[in-house]
Amino acid sequence: MSNIIVLPLIVPVITAILLVFLRQNIMIQRILSLCTLGFVIFISVVLLLEVQQQGVMRIDFSGWIPPFGILFVADSFAVLLVFVANIVAAICVVYAFFTIGEHYEKMYFYPFVLLMVAGVNGSFLTGDIFNLFVCFEVMLLASYALISLGGGKVQLREALKYVLINIVASWIFLVALAFLYGTIGTLNMAHISLRVMEAGADPLITTVGLVFLIVFSLKAGLLLFFWLPGSYRVPPTAIAALFAALLTKVGIYALVRTFTLLFTTNSEVTHTTLGIMAGLTILAGCMGALAGRDVRTIASYNILIGVGFIVAGLAIGTESALQGVTYYLMHDMVVKAMLFLAVGMMIYVTGETLIDNMSGLIRNYPFFGWLFFIMMCSIAGIPPLSGFLGKVLIGQGAIEGGNFVLLGLGFLSSLIVLYSLLRIFLSSFFGETILSIEDEKPLPKRIVLPLTLLSICTIALGIGAESMAPYVKDAAETLHTPSIYIDAVLNGEKWQGEVNK
Amino acid sequence: MESLILLLVGVLVAVATYLILSKQLLRVILGTAVLSHAAHLLILTMGGLKKGDVPLIGESAGPYTDALPQALILTAIVISFAVTAFVLVLGYRAYKTNGTGEFDELRGTSDE
Structure with missing residues (x-):
């Protein structure tokens, strides 16, 4: 039964390879890629239910008992993220069907998307930190190809910067891995956690932890986000929405794993640094979102505010804050995809990118306008939409933990988010x-469909929060109590013996 | 022996940093290639250089050399090979399309 943990990685890879040979058959490519994502969604639901019954599940590849081999571990947190990530990816792919154009589809667009999704799923599920690096690279290589696909002048230029930044970040990741292996002597995440706990607040280990912090901050856009606004505005809408929804979230996932499971012993240093970085990210994101006049710039800086807010929850680190982090991560994937799709559609119908040059769209496209309104409310955290509960729980955690600065910053940022989006909405x-009936570009129902589906997701995630609660609680509990994870991976008694020795 | 290799890693990183900080596209790409070699050597050294016998049970009595860093490096080399190949092609296309390989001219303007 635990063999199904590997399917979210392996199935997209196999389909992607298959699709390479079906280059001319666009219809088959579309159907197969949608089916694959649907299958992964189905598998993640099965896994989620199974994890509730059996506790944290794992699969040891080739039967190498941990800590010796590579393994995949499925806990509620990872599986929930796989579930939402694949729903969002499927919806973005549907949007791509109608908008991306034949030349993209024939240039292996779908295989690249599937490979990226495979990398994302692998990063969520892996229980080995070197394997995390490999999954990151799978995801990044596919994203390099996607961002430069099309080959426009500006696009290639920005793609080059994106690729170079990520190469350097991956290098730092390798260096961090080398130091980790040198000090701790293991790569299995549960085993690292155990050895770190034995060593206590060792300065060398804290340093290694901080190097990991730099790596994942670069990937997540936490404080080291200078590359993000430039590169997220160049690719076509469907690709930008996929990036906005998935890539930074994988970085955040890695941060959460690293600082709840691996490096927990010296939290005065690591979690304080995280908190400061989160606060600064929120501030910088707010400034960018307020200053921007280009809708794409405003949308990009909104990603950063989201990142800062989630990491603030991680820095607070109480169990309710971690519940909030889980809720908010799922919510953020959905709404950031919505935001980028909406922005892309605005640019498509008007041909303009500056908010001053667009006006009165709600009269031309009333339904689209109201969808934008729902999205805006959801990002700002207005109940009953999905952003609300995450904010409440992170806020509750902040009060419990006494982090009033982060609390204040987080909630002020909600107002700024609302203002920045309201500015788009009003103007x-x-x-x-400005568009007369003759000029009006038709916005067929099928193009609005993905945005509608995402709105349904955010409403469902908000109203159905109660039914998600047991899974989220389980996820937060596993994050908050690393021994549950370690027990499941290293089989209870064996490691207890190691501690006593 | 470890200290010597670490010195070499330091030299490689210095060379790579110099190359990456220059303004020419090709130099930067070569810099990232050198950088990845430095990381690979670092991993090898961190696992401890050859201390024991072949890690095969039955071949020798031990102590054994740690084989894991070599597996890690092999993976990392393959990845960095793929990335370098990709970035070279991307750099070439960017050079062809934009007509320049200088980062000064690839900066872009703020009003785009």
Whole structure:
């Protein structure tokens, strides 16, 4: 039964390879890639239910008992993220069906998307830190190809910067791994956690932890985000939405894993640093979102505010804050995809990118306008939409932990988010219409469909929060109590013996 | 022996940093290639250089050499090979399309 843990990685890879040979058959490519994502969603639901019954599950590849071999571990946190990530990816792929154009589809667009999704799923599920590096690279290589696909002038230029930044970040990852292996002598995450706990607050280990912090911050856009606004605006809408929804979230996932499971012993240093970085990210994101006049820039800086907010929850680190982190991560994937799709559609219908040049869209496209409104409310955290509960739980955690600065910053940022999006809404959707009936570009139902589906997701995630609660609680509990994870991976008694020795 | 190799890693990182900080596209790409070699050597050294026998049970009585760093490096080399190949092609296309390989001219303008 535990063999199904590997399917979210392996199935997209196999389909992607298959699709390479079906280059001319766009219809088959579309159907197969959608089926694959659907299958992974199904598998993640099965896994989620199974994890509730059996506790944390694992699969040891080739039967190498941990800590010796590579393994995949499925706990509620990872599986929930796989579930949401694949739903969002499927919806973005549907959007790509209608908008991306034949030349992209024939240039292996779907295989690249599937490979990226495989990398994302692998990063969520792996229980070995070197394997995390490999999955990251799988995801990044596919994203390099996706960002430069099309080969426009600006696109290639920005893609080059994106690739170079990520190469350097991956190098730091390797260096961090080398130091980790040199000091701790293991790569299995549960085993690392155990050895770190034995060593206590060792300065060398803290340093290694901080190197990991730099790596994952670069990937997540936490404080080291200078590359993000430039590169997320160049690819076509469907790809930008996929990036916004998935890539930074994998970085955040890695941060959460690293600082709840691996490096927990010296939390005055590591978690304080995380908190400061989160606060600064929120501030910088707010400034960018307020200053921007280009809708894509405003959207990019909104990602950063989200990242800062989630990491603030991680820095607080109480169990309710971690519940909030889990909720908010799922919510953030959905709404950031929505935001980028909406922004892309605005640019598509008007041909403009500056908010001052758009006006009165709600009269031309009333349904689209209201979808934008729902999205705005959801990002700002207005109940009953999905952002609300995550914010409440992180806030509750902040009060319990006494982190009032982060609390204040986090909630002020909600207002700024609301203001920055309201500015788009007021200037672009309200006001005089600039598009006459003749100029009006048709916005067929099928193009609005993905945005509608995502709105349904955010409403469902908000209203159905109660039914998600047991899974989220389990996820937060596993994050908060590393011994549950370690027990499941290293089989109870064996490691207890090692501690006593 | 370990200290010597670590010195070599330091030299490689210095060379790579110099190359990456220059303004020419090709130099930067070569810099990232050198950088990855430095990381590979570092992993090898961190696992401890050859201390014992072949890690095969039955071949020798031990102590054994740690074989894991070599497996890690092999993986990392393959990945960095793929990435370098990709970035070279991307750099070439960017050079062809933008007509320049200088980062000064690839900066872009703020009003785009």
